[in-house]
Amino acid sequence: MADESTPQANAPQANAPQANAPQVSWPFREAERVAERLAQKGKTHALFETGYGPSGLPHIGTFGEVARTTWVRNAFTRLTGLPSKLLAFSDDMDGLRKVPDNVPNRDMLRQFLGRPLTDVPDPFGTHASFGAHNNARLRAFLDSFGFDYEFASSTEYYVSGKFDAALLHVLANHDKIVEIIRPTLGPERRATYSPILPIHPRTRIVMQVPIESTDVEHGTVTWSDPETGTRYETAVTGGSAKLQWKADWAMRWYALDVDYEMSGKDLIDSVKLSSQIVRALGAEPPVCLTYELFLDENGQKISKSKGNGLSVEQWLTYAPPESLAQFMYHAPQRAKRLFFDVIPRAADDFINNAAALRTTNDPQGNPAWHIFGGKIPDDAGSPISFTMLLNLASVINAENPDMLWGFIRAYMPGATPENAPFLAKLVAYAIAYYRDFVAAGKQFRAASPAERSALQDLATRLKAGAYQEFPGETEAEKLQNLVYAVGKEQKFSPLKAWFDCLYQVLLGQTEGPRFGGFIALYGVEKTVGLIEAALARDERK
């Protein structure tokens, strides 16, 4: 503070915080919370967890949760240099509650309702159990994005005894846990609730029954089959029993000493209660982050039955994975509408961020830095926006990458798939977009008699190679001059009407590219085919 003596008395607030302090990105904010937890506990490695319910196949929210957790984990690594692990935990020991609509052999499945998913045959017949099948789907999904994680099966953890010590501890605190959960339940469930769900030794069903007594010394609970009245004494360890959801989550946090887990806002109450249970067990819950759920185009909730959501497959048909990551990065605690129209913008946000990464002095505040996992690749960017590519693809009826590249080079000389590989990927996505959304919605107008003869004339002269006689240094110019000549000879007035005819009759749109250039890229023969097809189409009407 050498300026004590300088006459800056009117300068604003000496004690105000520096206005230009770089904003800390949310993954680093979360990472700091994790680092703080580790410091308090004296831990030197961090465990990040993500969880998967038994019912669902992997979906766009699954991607979001793992991607976001991975960003926090990377930030943690960068911040502390400490080792860490991401555990992807599958609740495959949960009972099969209902038969899903979208699987084969549903009658077979019906016989196994209530049994752990890993105790239900695989309706697809490809894996050892339904649970194993779903696990494989989940892992394939995560692997397709290259996520770094360790898979964990609840069944395996229970059966192998990895949870035994924690389960006995839960048993010892059985009443305390009941007291935590009971006030949140309705009257009926309140009467029967226990965090311990014994697995029926005969039917293998996960039983929700009153626990009549607990024996901490022997590690067992006593209960009665409500149908037969038979009393059973069941060990809480070794996979003979599992825990009810909220207690299960808490026990897992306790047993594995989980340091970080995020979840959707639908689980706010579960996080609260599970945290209370962990404290009752004498430990601290992990650092938790609640993220908002996604809405559809109209701000309505996304439900599978309505089909108003956007699937990962759909997104990745029209834009690269980085764009989906970009969408997931932004403001996880804010509700966002997730529908088709957000894709181009997410892609361009990513492109801009990737470009800014090279010039910024705060790379760790840049989403692209996180999406790249802290590494800055050489060929990440695109010199042209995705929105522009989509427009271009529409205007020129881009049926293949070569056509699009032809127009890209027209004003970006030197651009090739080799020196702009990310752009090359975007081109392929733009083609898919054109194919599915633009081409499908085309409205082709019938040609008037005068237009018919003009089109016929153009086709004939194209076929004969007559354009070679026209002036111009390039094929495109010669073709353009031929098109003009036909329009003038056929006395279109204004001449623009001739071009309107070409766009509306041949391309099914009101506007289009310079036609000579279009023919050159699309191909003379194919253009002739286009004309003949249009004339034949009108003939039939």
Add this chain to the structure above:
RNA sequence: GAGCCUGUAGCUCAGUGGUAGAGCAUUCGACUUUUAAUCGAAUGGCCGUGGGUUCGACCCCCACCGGGCUCACCA
């Protein structure tokens, strides 16, 4: 009933206590042998309302109004 998100340009949305921003739309211009893409520019704002904190509030706090979502069975 409990909780969460949200309200900023015509539309969709960014916005980090210090001059209100982008894309699209609109209008004008440049380029073009017709266009479109593209490029340049302009237009467009009581930042939901009312209080409070502050030298200063879109931003922080409180209340209210509007728009949504989630949980109160299971997980």
